[in-house]
Amino acid sequence: MAKDMFQARKGSKERAEKVVDNTNNTQSSNNSNSVKVSNTQSSNNSNSAKSNTTKANNTKSxxxxxxxxxxxxxxxxxxxxxxxxxxxxxxxxxxxxxxxxxxxxxxxxxxxxxxxxxxxxxxxxxxxxxxxxxxxxxxxxxxxxxxxxxxxxxxxxxxxxxxxxxxxxxxxxxxxxxxxxxxxxxxxxxxxxxxxxxxxxxxxxxxxxxxxxxxxxxxxxxxxxxxxxxxxxxxxxxxxxxxxxxxxxxxxxxxxxxxxxxxxxxxxxxxxxxxxxxxxxxxxxxxxxxxxxxxxxxxxxxxxxxxxxxxxxxxxxxxxxxxxxxxxxxxxxxxxxxxxxxxxxxxxxxxxxxxxxxxxxxxxxxxxxxxxxxxxxxxxxxxxxxxNEPSEVADTYQAKELQNIQGKVAIENVSFGYTKEKTIIKNLNLNAKEGNLIAIVGPTGAGKTTIINLLMRFYDVDQGAIYVDDNEIRDLTRESLRKAYAMVLQDTWIFGGTIYENIAYGKEDATMEEVVAAAKAAKIHSYIRNLPLGYDTVLNEDGMNISKGQKQLLTIARAMLLDAKMLILDEATSNVDTRTEIQIQKAMRNLMVDKTCFVIAHRLSTIQSADNILVVNEGNVVEQGTHSDLMKKRGFYYRLYASQFE
CATH class of the missing domain: 1.20.1560.10 (ABC transporter type 1, transmembrane domain)
Known part of the structure; x- marks a missing residue:
């Protein structure tokens, strides 16, 4: 994820900009096999949600x-x-x-x-x-x-x-x-x-x-x-x-x-x-x-x-x-x-x-x-x-809409496995206050996005419970829960349609003024304005007629338009050039202000000010705490952090 975006919580833009100046621009690549999604209404984030080993066990011909x-x-x-x-x-x-x-x-x-x-x-x-x-x-x-x-x-x-x-x-x-x-x-x-x-x-x-x-x-x-x-x-x-x-x-x-x-x-x-x-x-x-x-x-x-x-x-x-x-x-x-x-x-x-x-x-x-x-x-x-396949478990008849969202998230004694034979998450506890930044780190294939899938209720936990604003998420409607999150993933999803339709995808009644405002905040408005048809420009399926950086900025604009109180971020700049990365960082600073953020981080230098860091390895949360606390332990996180600067 863009380095300075992690510092943007609670509106602290100055501290974020300082981190941007001091952090290297090392690029990392991720050949994720996930189905591309761009907002909380898309539930096909599943492939990226689980570890490679678990997916291999579940996938069948x-x-x-x-x-x-x-x-x-x-x-x-x-x-x-x-x-x-x-x-x-x-x-x-x-x-x-x-x-x-x-x-x-x-x-x-x-x-x-x-x-x-x-x-x-x-x-x-x-x-x-x-x-x-x-x-x-x-x-x-x-x-x-x-x-x-x-x-x-x-x-x-x-x-x-x-x-x-x-x-x-x-x-x-x-x-x-x-x-x-x-x-x-x-x-x-x-x-x-x-x-x-x-x-x-x-x-x-x-x-x-x-x-x-x-x-x-x-x-x-x-x-x-x-x-x-x-x-x-x-x-x-x-x-x-x-x-x-x-x-x-x-x-x-x-x-x-x-x-x-x-x-x-x-x-x-x-x-x-x-x-x-x-x-x-x-x-x-x-x-x-x-x-x-x-x-x-x-x-x-x-x-x-x-x-x-x-x-x-x-x-x-x-x-x-x-x-x-x-x-x-x-x-x-x-x-x-x-x-x-x-x-x-x-x-x-x-x-x-x-x-x-x-x-x-x-x-x-x-x-x-x-x-x-x-x-x-x-x-x-x-x-x-x-x-005849069983549908996703329906909301309970007493399920209620999640309203007046504050952004408090609590995970209590949660255990989960994609199969009964293999437990991925074991007895996980987490308390994220309103506006907190929670970073999830670990090696490739460690199962970091499993936690995100549980938060979005793409899967239900096997044991324990997850709460949003003191509401157990299984007592909430899935639609209202997922709309409470905005999502920006590394793999962007652009569909065949106009730029306006792509940005407004998460908000059906969005006006042109709102779309333009979101595009300006995402630093993509000037590019759109210079196109012959502007916001009416038709994108090819998968957005093949625009660059990856521009697609990423469009998905950020989409997330900004949704204006959710909680935000899920994947490393968004690992496959773009440095100049585009800086643009995305600026856009992400605006997006993260006053939001509870869950960040899947690959570059550990970008998450030093996170309120809580979950360290995932082989599907298990092996450590959690602040950056300074984890560095003092000189454990798995310390070795992972040091390896990036050898």
Missing amino acids: PNTEDRPKNTGKVLRGLWRYLRIYWWMLFGAILLAMASNLFALVGPMLSGKAIDLIEFGVGKVPIKEVLWYALLMIGFYIISSILSYLLSILMIRLSQKIVRKMRNDVFDKLMELPVGFFDQHLAGDIISRISYDIDVINTSLSTDLVQIFASIITVVGSLIMMIIISPSLVLVMLITIPMSILYTKYMANKTRPLFRKRSEKLGQMNGFVEEMVSGLQTIKAYAGEDVVLDKFDHINEEAVEAYYQADYYGSIVGPTVNFINNISLTCVTIVGSVLYLYNKLTLGDISSFVLYSRKFSGPINEAANIISEIQSSLAAAERVFRVL
Whole structure:
């Protein structure tokens, strides 16, 4: 953190400036993997909150989620979305019934036309045959029009369902505890909300239409075949069980393959997202070949998963079609015998064969789309896993708003661990009065920000309690607690939007005058004013069209606009130049005045006037006290401090 910012507590600017003059400008770097946040309303500070060892223990690959499938639960989940738009679903069912019933009339008319034909010249009643042919054309045209309307309706229905599903998943992500994001790759989460839901969309808009049509066609064709010849129906029944059993067997075999395919894609997306975000570092270390080798391996696994799923999915259709062709052969042979014994007419045999094709056609289609159905079920299962994740523990019904904030913070006998097996914080006690400066120091990966996460209630303590203005934080609403803090982290978060929107992010009703005042206090106003569009300048996602120092000043302006009574600061100047560092130091002096400050410090020369210094090592608070007290002990802090000046 900027050196003089630590001296700025209680409005003591003169003492802060003296420290700035006497402190070196040593730069330190921190390749934090934390999700970038900039104010207290963003709870995705989790990755930086815990030690590297703890995160490694908690993080898991998407492959570890390969739980036993539950088709019934997945289908019930999809039905919950379908029934929301029941009127559209009901209309689709009516259209499917009408379309297929009109189509089922065709084979009957064809049989009647054939029966009118007799052997011999002039024995064909052309008018009657043409009449049946025109009727067939009319029925098929009406059926096609209804099928077209059905397709449009199902596309609309699937769009509405997918839109709501995406909203539900994104809303759920906002409700999940930060621990969820510690345990899942960002790319895998993105894959669920994009690719997996797209797969569901395709299935709803096409496969569901075919399922509706297939049910009507199978039932209608079976009824017509029974009317024509129950004997031939018995012949068909010999091969039907073979098709059903084989299809069911292959469905059970391919379902895990499609689940694995989705998970491998999520894993690949996670790797790509991670590598793209760190591309500059990869190039700086000439690590392109290593990354390419890793990607080739992950890509090969994804391709193999795709091949296995698509291969076994593709052989179902031809096999079922072969079984149905055997059935058709048997029907033709037996039908010929019945015709010779005058049990059936040629028209009846023709109609029966056509109905048998309609009957077996949906079975073939079901076999052909089994890969899409299994893929959509696997995708839906992954989506519903997110929707079924336990949300962040809700505020208690008697939770109250934190108001008239003074800034007193007390930690009493607090113990905490990210897992039950490993306790990170043990019996921590701290009393921060209004306007105090509390510094948290320790080696990289020691777990310094774990304490910050507990203060912000990103995680709840296992034992003990934390108080703000004599209120136990679990008795306060999370929103009011987190709004009580302003945050400036080393890793800045700038989103795609105007400069005004980025600064006003923490205060929705902020006026332009307030934003300008905050920018002036943060020493960034002159830079903004010189831009062609000023505060209306649109920043790229992640703020790639401005420098790191300017992004840092924007986040300081954002924190100043919030005007919270408590402040959390990370080392904000370790990756900027000296001139920018001085600007940030001046801005931070203004920001820290009369606030209770919790500072994660890397340069110990900047925290000599802190009211209390917590020394964290391997997740434990090993020492605490003022700078002079800790130096007198000649313990861990003393050695850490001395090492920076060797």
